[in-house]
Amino acid sequence: MSGNKQDARTEYADIIDRPRWESPVHPHMSLYDRAAQFMPFAALTGYDDMIAKETERVNTKDEYERDRTEF
Numbered sequence: 001m002s003g004n005k006q007d008a009r010t011e012y013a014d015i016i017d018r019p020r021w022e023s024p025v026h027p028h029m030s031l032y033d034r035a036a037q038f039m040p041f042a043a044l045t046g047y048d049d050m051i052a053k054e055t056e057r058v059n060t061k062d063e064y065e066r067d068r069t070e071f
Contacts, residue, residue, distance in 0.1 A: 009016060022028065
């Protein structure tokens with residue numbers, strides 16, 4: 001790259017105002033479908049259940065130990 005940096009509008013003047021290309025074969029994807037591609041997926045299936053069970057176990061243990069120390 002040279003130190004002589006041009007304005008982006010000037011540099012890409014030949015393509016900047018051209019219409020967006022659309023495939024004649026594939027229909028335009030809806031915004032809903034496009035958004036679904038970027039939604040997080042459950043890479044760790046069962047992880048949320050495991051955390052919930054462990055939280056319940058710890059809470060039950062804390063209640064048990066509190067009850068034991070009151071006597």
